[in-house]
Amino acid sequence: MRKPGCLVLFIIAIVLIISGLLIGPLAKSFIGEGVPEFIQVQQPHIELKPETxxxxxxxxxxxxxxxxxxxxxxxxxxxxxAARKMSIVPRGLQNLVEMIVEGLLSFAEGVAGKENGRRFFPLFATIFLFVIANAWLSLVPLFGAIGVEEHGTVLALFRGANTDINVPAALAIMSFIFVEYWGIRSVGFFPYMSKFVRISYFLPKNFKGIKSLGMNLVMGIIDLFVGAIELLSELIRLVSFTFRLFGNMTAGEILLLVSMFLIPWVFSDLFYGLELLVGLIQALIFGGLTLVFATMAVTPHGEEH
Amino acid sequence: MEAITRLFTELGINPPLLIAQLVNFSLLLVLMYLFGYKKILAMLDERSRRVKESMDRAEEVKIQAAKAETAFKEKVGEARAESQAIIKQAAQLGETLKEEARQEARKEAQSLLDRSRGEIQKERDESINALRREFADIAILAAEKVIEERLDKESNKKLLDKVLEESGWLKKE
Structure with a gap:
């Protein structure tokens, strides 16, 4: 606050926040219809479904x-x-891209180990980059402001792709497909499936005489149940993946809209900062969980016991 | 079932749209792999390989330098020992030469001395002889004077020699 420039900025921000408070809907309820029409902010229309x-x-x-x-x-x-003209001594865009790739690769190798990290890297990196780019692009000014008119209503030409449930669902499905594929490739089809259909206690080779028959029966039923839960959890992942991303991103979008409506101008900047962070975190969670599930799938489950 | 369908439509799940998003993502994945990750990862690997290589090389160079230094020091030590030996040898040689020169000089001096001694001897003999002759002449002259009679110079001399021989005066040698 020493520099006069800082002070001026601070005063401008304060003035903007106060004036935003005054012309927003909060003030409207106090001073009634005294606010001029042209600076009033329209009440946001929140739609979960994307507009066609x-x-x-x-x-x-x-x-x-x-x-x-x-x-x-x-x-x-x-x-x-960046990758078109690569050189040993990186320049400009290549630096940025290499930094991203190196960071993601070290993350993947940290979670999944050296070899598997390389294997899972393309999917993980693409999920991460797609999610974070979706989130951050929708924060770019004017992104949601370009509109097209249709049937008398104005529709936004772009809307953050993460806020369409089809996008998280598509990502979750891709993640699911790859995880199962890697699991089957690494462990083998039948060993992998035996994680879900646990009938080892009923196989003849595990029959240890008539005396332990009762015990085996009980253990076998419990094991069957565990397998069913494993199968269910695999499917529940799909749903949780989808709704985590969709929910967070949609909530962020709505939060921005509402904050802009309640107190126009600079107040929503705080939430922009928050949304930047949320986008990064959600991208990391989606990618990271994919890595974790993939690592779990390629580990022979005999080792877990 | 109807409830689920309604939930889906309410949320906006739309099979064609879902498939479109799946295709979009798959395309992105494939293209990113082909034109992005593959090259970038190859470049990263190449760079780390090069760094490792150059570090290895630097290590090698360092070892080589150390080796060269040791060799150099060894060589220097050898050279110093050699030069020491040469100096010693030279000193010895010098000593020998000096000794020889001294010997030579002494010999020379000896011979010079001998020669001069011989010369002196000869000179002395000659002068004695000359003296004797002179003396004989004088004696003859004196005798002539004394006896006042001119004798044959030759026979006188013989006579005188004989006298001198007999008397043993001024014996030769």
Whole structure:
């Protein structure tokens, strides 16, 4: 606060917050309709479902699909351009991209071990980058402000792709498919399936005489039950993956909208900072959990006992 | 079942859209792998390999330098010992030469002395002879004067020699 520039900025921020308080809906309830029309903020219209821009056959092209495509193109552009002209001594964009890849690789190797980390890296990195790029792109100013008019209503052309439940669901399905594939590839089909269908106690080779028959029967039933729970948990992961990301991102979006509506202007900046962090954390959680599940799947489960 | 379907539509789950997102993500995964990760990881590996290599090389160079230094020191030590030996040898040689020169000089001096001694001897003999002759002449002259008679110079001399021989005066040698 020594420098006059700092002080000026601080005063401007305070003035903006106070004026935001005055013209927001909070003030409206106190001073009634005294606020001029043109600076009033419209009440946000919150819609869980993404809005369809146009229909292409049976595929509704939604604003979230457009945002997902934008994210894809952005990521591919950054990485493609950086990787096109690589040199031993990195320059410019290559530095950034290498830093990202190196950080993600060391994270993956830390979680899954040296060899498996390399194997899981492409999926993990793509999930992480896709989620974080979706989250951060939707925070770019004007991202949600470009609109198209349709049937008299204005629809946003882009909307954070993570807030469309189809995107987290697609990511969860990809993660699920890869985890099961890696599990089967590493452990073998029948050993992997025996994690879910536990009938080892009923096999003839484990029959240890008539005396322990009762005990075996009880253990076998418990084991069957454990297997069923394992199977269920595998499916529940899909749901938890989907709703964790969807819920967090949608909540963030709504939080921003509401904060902008309640106290317009600078107040919502705080939540922008928060949303940056949430985007990073959610990307890390989605990728990290995929890594953990993949590591668990490729470990022969005989070792767990 | 109907409740689940309603939940799905309410949340916006839409099979074509879901498939589109799956395709989009798969495409992203494949393209990122082909044009991004593969090259970048290869580059990272290459760089770490090079760093390792150059570090190994540096280590090697260091070892080699140490070896070279040891060898150099050894060589220097050898050279010093050698030079010491040469100096010693030279000193010895010098000593010998000096000794020889001294010997030579002494010999030379001896011979010079001998020669001069011989010369002196000869000179002395000659002068004695000359003296004797002179003396004989004088004696003859004196005798001539005394006897006042001119004798044959030759026979006188013989006579005188004989006298001198007999008297033993001024014996030769």
């Amino acid at each position: 821009i146009i229909h292409a056959g049976i595929l509704p092209v939604t604003n979230t699909l457009l945002a997902a495509l934008l994210t894809t193109v952005t990521l591919l552009l950054i990485f493609g351009l």
